[in-house]
Structure formats: structure tokens, C-alpha cells
Amino acid sequence: MLMRWxxxxxxxxxxxxxxxxxxxxxxLAELDQQRDDVELVHTPFYPQVTDQCGPSALAAVLNSSGVxxxxxxxxxxxxxxxxxxxxxxxxxxxxxxxxxxxxxxxTNVSAILAEVRADRPVLVLQNLRSKRSxxxxxxVVVGYLADKKQFVLRSSDQExxxxxxxxxxxxxxxxxxxxxLALQPGEMPASPDADKYVRSVATIEAIGDIENALLGYxxxxxxxxxxxxxWLGMGNSFYAQGNLDSAESAYKRLLSxxxxxxxxxxxxxxxxIDRGCFAHASVTLDAALSQANPDTTIYRTIQETRRKIExxxxxxxxxxx
Amino acid sequence: MLIFRGKSICVLAISFCxxxxxxxxxxxxxxxxxxxxxxxxxxxxxIDHINDVLARESVQNMMVRFGVDPADASGRVxxxxxxxxxxxxxxxxxxxxxxxxxxxVVGIVAIVLIILELLGVTxxxxxx
Numbered sequence: 001m002l003m004r005w006x007x008x009x010x011x012x013x014x015x016x017x018x019x020x021x022x023x024x025x026x027x028l029a030e031l032d033q034q035r036d037d038v039e040l041v042h043t044p045f046y047p048q049v050t051d052q053c054g055p056s057a058l059a060a061v062l063n064s065s066g067v068x069x070x071x072x073x074x075x076x077x078x079x080x081x082x083x084x085x086x087x088x089x090x091x092x093x094x095x096x097x098x099x100x101x102x103x104x105x106x107t108n109v110s111a112i113l114a115e116v117r118a119d120r121p122v123l124v125l126q127n128l129r130s131k132r133s134x135x136x137x138x139x140v141v142v143g144y145l146a147d148k149k150q151f152v153l154r155s156s157d158q159e160x161x162x163x164x165x166x167x168x169x170x171x172x173x174x175x176x177x178x179x180x181l182a183l184q185p186g187e188m189p190a191s192p193d194a195d196k197y198v199r200s201v202a203t204i205e206a207i208g209d210i211e212n213a214l215l216g217y218x219x220x221x222x223x224x225x226x227x228x229x230x231w232l233g234m235g236n237s238f239y240a241q242g243n244l245d246s247a248e249s250a251y252k253r254l255l256s257x258x259x260x261x262x263x264x265x266x267x268x269x270x271x272x273i274d275r276g277c278f279a280h281a282s283v284t285l286d287a288a289l290s291q292a293n294p295d296t297t298i299y300r301t302i303q304e305t306r307r308k309i310e311x312x313x314x315x316x317x318x319x320x321x
Numbered sequence: 322m323l324i325f326r327g328k329s330i331c332v333l334a335i336s337f338c339x340x341x342x343x344x345x346x347x348x349x350x351x352x353x354x355x356x357x358x359x360x361x362x363x364x365x366x367x368i369d370h371i372n373d374v375l376a377r378e379s380v381q382n383m384m385v386r387f388g389v390d391p392a393d394a395s396g397r398v399x400x401x402x403x404x405x406x407x408x409x410x411x412x413x414x415x416x417x418x419x420x421x422x423x424x425x426v427v428g429i430v431a432i433v434l435i436i437l438e439l440l441g442v443t444x445x446x447x448x449x
Binding site: 051052053054057076077078079080081082083084085086087088089090092093094096097125126127128134135136137138175199202203205206207229232233236239263266267269270273297298301302304305 | 351352353354355356358359361384386387388389390393396397399400401402403405408409413414416417418419420421
């Protein structure tokens with residue numbers, strides 16, 4: 001009886017390991033292309049205090065990005081005693097709090113190593129056990145030894161923890177391949193994804209750090225001049241600063257790329273209203289209303305604005321072009 | 322006592338909303354924020370505004386219940402975007418909380434080995 005139970009257990013272990021292996025085979029094959037060793041020896045190390053790997057790992061990444069902060073300070077921002085750890089979302093929030101933009105790493109090991117080679121350590125989440133009963137752990141990837149196929153991590157109480165590539169990939173996979181960079185405002189990652197980058201900038205704007213958001217939007221529009229969301233974010237950020245001229249040109253730039261962009265038309269009309277240019281605003285809003293689907297919230301928003309300015313004198317003097 | 326506290330927080334939050342709403346409407350008359358524009362993309366034009374004030378209050382309370390210093394909790398909640406706030410409100414108890422160190426892992430591995438040994442699955446220790 002016991003024998004049969006043991007056989008099932010062995011079978012289960014084999015199936016489990018095989019399942020992971022098939023998912024990760026591609027990644028491990030990619031690592032074969034890494035010929036040279038890389039190691040960021042200057043990335044600071046903060047030995048982990050009890051269950052606070054989050055503050056230690058985040059402090060390492062932030063400090064190497066030029067922020068001076070200790071794990072003790074970070075503890076009050078990201079540690080949750082009742083969960084005996086730190087949540088990913090709060091790591092993102094704390095990174096923004098130190099004027100750095102968290103950028104989610106692409107879900108492959110080559111992306112991690114590309115960043116390390118560009119002098120940026122990568123904070124990763126690992127699951128050191130199984131999906132069913134996870135042990136979550138944050139560590140910082142600072143290097144890779146190509147010959148030995150080992151990752152170099154700042155992890156726990158080890159300044160230079162060497163982990164076999166297969167084991168690293170497995171623990172990272174079980175944590176959903178989650179990892180972040182802390183970018184300086186306007187800094188680009190090694191191979192940036194436009195949508196992901198601009199959405200990260202938008203989170204900075206959303207929490208009210210307009211100055212740094214603008215640096216991000218500038219970098220984004222320079223790299224991807226046709227990206228609608230980057231121009232919209234730039235326009236909205238300038239508007240938040242009360243800079244109507246720059247907001248208007250950003251919205252207009254967006255409309256030159258996408259003349260039907262309803263949000264841009266709506267927001268441009270608001271700039272025109274603020275200036276007292278009600279006639280211009282009416283034209284902009286009518287253009288929007290002719291495009292929008294009457295069943296949507298945005299249609300009703302635009303209609304509402306249009307109604308408001310009808311109450312004003314439509315021929316009010318306006319010196320804007 | 323607890324129920325009373327919950328109720329008074331609700332009343333406070335609702336009154337905040339009632340006072341806040343008309344003010345917000347006049348202040349940000351018609352600019353559609355970048356965050357809302359992203360949400361609209363994702364939801365094909367539908368805007369389900371979360372009740373920001375209530376969500377912040379609720380996440381803050383959860384944090385305090387999980388041992389976060391109340392003085393820190395308000396700042397931590399203020400640093401979250403609406404989308405993040407919504408995620409935490411629904412899943413603060415289930416989301417991965419990275420925290421463990423290798424000492425614990427080594428300990429757990431040792432316990433597993435001992436259990437396997439006791440069950441007779443392995444004979445690791447008897448080799449010594």
C-alpha cells in the first residue's frame with residue numbers, strides 16, 4: 001500500500017517538474033546565446049532583516065538608480081506585518097514616491113540580462129516553493145555567469161547568491177515572471193515597449209508628479225512620435241500645470257496623427273473654453289460629436305460641455321489662432 | 322463597537338463624497354484624464370468610476386488591520402493609482418507578499434526531508 005502511495009508521489013513530482021520544464025525550455029535555450037559574464041559589482045547590498053526582503057531589494061535598486069534611501073525607511077512604506085511581507089503594488093508605489101518610474105520587465109530572461117548589461121539591476125519576485133503553497137521572495141539580479149550558467153543575486157543575507165539558471169527561471173516563472181526596473185524620469189529601458197512605457201508614465205501623472213511625468217512623455221514622444229497616449233498625457237500634464245499653450249499644441253499634435261481622437265477633441269475644447277474662445281470650442285466639440293457613438297459616456301460628456309458653452313456668448317472675442 | 326466604527330466611517334466617507342462631488346465637477350469641468358482615457362480604451366468606452374474615497378478608506382483600514390502603522394497607512398494609500406487601489410481593495414489578503422528569507426526556506430526543506438524520512442519514502446538520514 002505504502003509502495004503504491006510512494007509511486008504516485010514520485011509520478012506527481014515528475015509531472016510537476018516536467019510541466020515547468022516545458023514552459024521554460026525556450027528561455028534556457030535563449031541563455032545559451034549569452035557568451036560573456038556580466039556582474040554589477042557596485043549595486044549595494046542590504047542584508048535582509050527577518051521577513052523584509054522587499055525593503056532590502058527595493059533599497060538596492062533605488063540606490064543604484066541614484067536615490068539615497070535605507071531599507072529601514074522603506075519598511076514603513078511597503079512592509080505589511082500581517083502579511084509578513086511586501087506587495088508588488090506597493091513596491092511600484094514606493095518607487096514612484098522616490099521619483100523613479102517602475103517599469104515591468106518583459107517576461108523573458110534575455111530582457112533581464114539586457115538591463116543588467118545596461119547597468120540596471122532588476123528586482124524580481126520569486127516563488128521558492130510551489131504554486132499551491134508558495135514562498136514569495138524578492139531578490140535583485142545583478143549578474144550572470146555564462147560559463148557556469150548561474151545568475152548572481154543580491155538575496156536574503158547573501159551579497160552574492162549564485163543560482164543555477166534553470167532554478168532561477170523556475171522560481172521566477174512560479175512568480176509570474178514579475179520584475180521591475182527603477183528608471184530615472186525620462187530614462188528608457190534597453191528595449192522599451194511603447195505602450196508599457198507610456199502607461200508607466202501615466203501612473204506617475206496619475207499620482208500628481210506632473211514634472212516627472214512630463215519628462216517621461218517627452219522621452220516617449222521623441223522615441224515614438226506617433227504614440228497617441230503619450231501626446232494626450234503630455235497635453236494633460238501641461239494643462240495640469242496651467243500651461244494652456246503647450247497643452248493646446250500637444251492636443252493638436254495628437255489630432256494631426258489621429259483626427260478622430262475624441263478625448264483629444266474634448267480636452268482641446270476645454271483649453272479653448274478656458275481661454276474664452278467659445279467659437280473655436282464649438283467647432284472642436286461639433287467635430288467630436290459627429291464622430292462619437294451617442295451611447296457612450298464620452299458622447300454625453302462632450303454634449304454636456306457643448307451645452308454649457310451655448311449659454312455663453314458664442315461670438316466672444318478670442319485672439320488665439 | 323466595531324460595527325459602530327464601520328458605520329461612522331461609512332457616514333464620514335459618504336458625506337465626503339457628497340461634499341466633494343459638486344466641487345470636483347466645477348474644478349475639472351471637462352478634461353478627461355490620461356488614466357480615464359486608458360480605462361476607456363480597456364473597457365471600450367465604458368467608464369465605471371470607482372468610488373475613490375470609499376476605496377481609499379477601505380484599503381487604509383485593511384492595512385491598519387494587517388498591522389501597518391495608521392500614520393503610514395494614509396500616505397501609502399495616497400501613493401496608489403485608482404487601478405492599483407481597486408486591486409488592493411479586492412485582493413489585499415491574497416496577493417503575493419514577498420518576505421521570506423533563505424533561512425526559512427532551508428528550515429522548510431529540512432522539515433520536508435524529515436517527514437519523507439519518517440514516512441520511509443527516503444532513507445537519507447540512515448546513510449550517516
